[in-house]
Amino acid sequence: MGHHSNWPEWVYVGVVIALMCWVGGEAWNAERLIEHIPADAEIIKVTGQQWFWSFEHEDGTKEIGVLHVKVGKAYKFEVTSKDVNHSFNIHDYVVLMDAIHGRINTVWFAPMEVGEHAIQCKEYCGLIHYNMRGKLIVEEADSTS
């Protein structure tokens, strides 16, 4: 062992470390920007329970399974659970936050286009976990429904 020079290995390790620093730095910066919640974000309370999602808007409107939001507005979800752990996920907008009994976790998003997206539970929660699905409906800003 060790009768030859090891410099290629150290150069390689240096490159890997530099690469990891770059990945870490970029990730840190991106996450810092992503986590900045706009001040005017409207709060929606999201509650997971076996096996459906319920939503409460700032004006007191409640919805079950289907969530209506307006395009171009920022929303802040306050996610919690009534029983076991769930995970609130709108995959198309990379919204993902665990719903945990006794805690309120926040995550925000601002829908950019009118459309329908799937809401699902991403944390195992038992019998009907696979079908703990909901629907996000993004509407025109001026719609009055």
Place this chain on the structure above:
Amino acid sequence: MVLEFQKPRPIWQIMFSSHHTDVGLLYLITSLAFLFMGGALALALRAELFLPGSQIIGDSMTYNRMFTVHGTTLIFLFIIPFASAVGNYFVPIMVRYKDMAYPKLNAIAFWMIPPAGALVWLGFADFTWYATPPYSIIAAPGPAADMWIFGLKILGISSVLGAINFIITILKCKHPDMSLGQVPLLAWSFLSSSLIIIVAIPTFAAALLMLLTDRLGVSGFFNPAMGGDPIAYQHLFWFTFHPEVYVLVIPAIGMMYEIIPRFSRRPIFSHNSGVFAFVLLSMVSFSSWAHHMQATGMSFTEKTVFMVGTLAAVPASAMHVFNFVATMWNGRIKFATPMIWAVGGIALFFSAGAGGVVNAAMPLDFQTHDSYWVVGHFHLFVMGTIAFGSIGYLYYMFPYVTGRMYNERMGQVHFVMSFIGTVLVFFTQHVLGLYGMPRRIYDYPPIPEWITMNQIATVGAMIIGVSMVIFLINMIYSAGKGKEADTHDPFNLGGKYYYPFEAKTPHH
């Protein structure tokens, strides 16, 4: 030489023996039995996901129980006992000692595994292999859940006893002429992983007891309804089981360190950097546990700390890959079955590591978290790296255990099919995760991309299944009727390089 199958002994002589090769054989056969049991569950799960709707598994509860037992079996009853089998056979020989340091303790550690396996299988719990509260406290049906808890408790004790034995054997019983630096890398891998076990497992042992008393209703450590905190369990769990990932992978890398230089017919590029990378890995393994919990509402600072801790494991892993490639470089490589498994395992190790960097990077993690990406990612480690290294080593030790050669052609077919299958299943699952499919679901909506990806994955799994049948036939047939192995150089490499086989250790 220890030719178990050439000089047959009554089975109870092996069962009640405390000789390291006998205990090793028991570990080996037990772990392979559980490999096939856990693998059969995997095939059923994949068949269920071939199409949306109910296919072969009647209800989601059965499905949930099956993936829980699948994971528990393959991690705790295949990978860990398999590594113990290899360690039992080779660590005493490599440190030139007559046996493990504590032979009876060694046998006890083994004999804890069958009852623990029976508890897990007879219970058939449904709360996934990490038993997260509050589900595991308030919703998981007993007695399955309680049997799982007791099973895991026993397995934890078995691991700790085994680890103590390896550490003492290597540090205290090695030949006085042999410095610690000269101990072969396979033995170093067992030293590193055993040290991790000693530090990591007690945390989970405590968490299991707390989980049990919570289930009994006498405490509320993790039950929010009683003022407890379910997140505390996740910290305790992952403090044990992120390092445990390295407990699983480090011996497999150690096995590759045995195979790669021998079949490249060159000494290892750098023994010292291998040792350094093992020690470094076992230390940084403790710095990344909460990356499993990025979506539980941790603060930005916490997430940053655990991202950095996770990325810190990459250079050490990369050093191993470099060492392997540099050893093979300009080597006279013989692509016999053990070698192709090891090389395939390294390629998949690299892929799995690259996927891990994506998971670690915070914003990307929210894309992949709890999705099929994660399933694909860790299966590339446990199947692509650990099982590949282990199976390669199994072929490598086959002549040592049986005195006969396996069928080379069947071994190569086994590899090619398994490699193709692994890529089809687990690379596809990464993509499936990016399409948003959550993990641990019994059924899914008929989204065309999801259906296609799931079908590719299921076909891949079936290819692996067929290859494993070939493997089983090869092992059973060759153990009894295979060509007699040239015990000095079974792989016909020229005999210049040392085989651990050559050491002689009589039964006592």
